[in-house]
Amino acid sequence: MEGMFYSTQNVWTWWIAIYLFLGGLGGAAVVVSCLTNMYFKPHKQLVVWGNISAFIMLSVGSLMLFIHLLDHWAVINVLNPMILITKPDAWIAWGTQFIVWMLVWSIIYTLPYLLETKFWTEMPVVGTILGWFNWLGKLSLKLHKLIGWLAVINAFGTVLYTGLLLQSFPAVALWHNPGVPLLFLVSAFSTAIAFLLLVLYLAIKQEEDHELRVFYERSDVILIGIELMIIFVFFEYTTSGLESARHTAQILWNDMGWIVGFVVFGLIVPFLIEFKGVTKGWGGSKVPIVLAAVLVLGGGYLLRHYFMYAGVYERPYPAVNIIRQHSELKLELAPTNKVLALLPSHYSMASKLG
């Protein structure tokens, strides 16, 4: 029918953006730290930092989701692994399982390192709990590579699913395209490497990690470069594509938060800083790389924030439900409401009872 209406949604907002950000960042941090430890440079501290941070990030992210559920008890339905047999088409079902198993395997992978570190074993409560799992730590060491790969596979699934989830909403041109999972994947790894660079520079601070830091910086430059190219592709796609995409373009490319916040300070500036770092160096100063890493992390959140807010639905009538939920927007009451208000509350529901 003629005359379409365009609207954004108010159902999944900043809290989903935080969840998508932390899910991607945490998942990719596990992948990078475990693979680094297994194949690049054995690095217990990096594994502990990467995996424990990921545990905290995913816990916070999942808590955001959980708080916003309408029926908290019913979450049990997706925590049951059998859900993958009954609902293999639902990415949230896969995502929940990926997250749960990523947390389990990454912690088991990290356990031997925790058990040999006084900081953890002497920590009140945590130390006691760790003591109960000495046996698991020993078992983990015996099967360390296998457990590492189980953590990596589930963490990679966590990263990939965040984009696939958005892609599964067909009505919104910005989301329903193969670029979204790729963009989220690249962004997740870029933010995870930025995070691990911060860990290496500010927390671990070991001279012998120089080679590893350079490797991370080079990888991050390549990832940010790819992300910039994908954003350019999205620019083309949204400005000359479907009407819904063109509305998205109007939102994004007129918003200074997106242009300056994300594109300039979240991508271009850190790209230039890191590019100079890997080509000419910063004369031994860590400040520029730390700054670039912080900017990449901020950009990673902004990307998801704007993606949630700029998704435009196209419909032959104005939105009613999707806009009203969780919003302060007061719609004028439909006339029927006034009619209903006059009815006695204990009306006869003949057809239902009959």
Next chain:
Amino acid sequence: MANTPHYAMVIDLNTCVGCNACMAACALENQTPVWDNKWRTYVHDMEIGTSTDDDVRRRFFPRLCNHCDNPPCMSVCPTGATHKLDNGIVLVDDELCMGCRACVMACPYDARYDVTSDDLEQGDKFFGELHYRTRPSVDKCSFCAHRVMRGLKPACVETCVGSARMFGDLNDPNDEVAKLVKTGVAKPLMAHLGTGPNVFYISDIERTT
């Protein structure tokens, strides 16, 4: 399968008078949270035509869940709460639904809304002892499956004073609804999305020049 019905609705935009009786009938039949302006079916009051005054017309546009053949709300649902019956009706099982709202995001037709814990409390006051909802969940039109299974029509169809809403079986070649759909007189909304909607509209726009 030949005997299994495939339910569908045809809405004639030429005969809807905008009385909203369907909204009221549905709200009472299905106990929707009307106090928060949440409806399973909604009738939009719109203007169509060009900008010149004498060319502008009022259009009433009833809408509801399209009971899609390929419902994105069902494929994204992680708990299996949203499911499809053999007769084509798409339902939400509030025992399984955790209220993640992925289905709300996936539905191209804006057919879904929250039933919150607050709505349940309000419902107890509004509908009294007949209030049947006990769990917060996402809700939407059920084509009044509980009535259809007893041989009745959905409440909105039953009550429509303009006979704008027709309910029928696409698998029955003699059914009026099936004929309107088959002849192309009634068309689905946004079929290009691949959802396979089962609510069809007879347009009120005629060529005048």
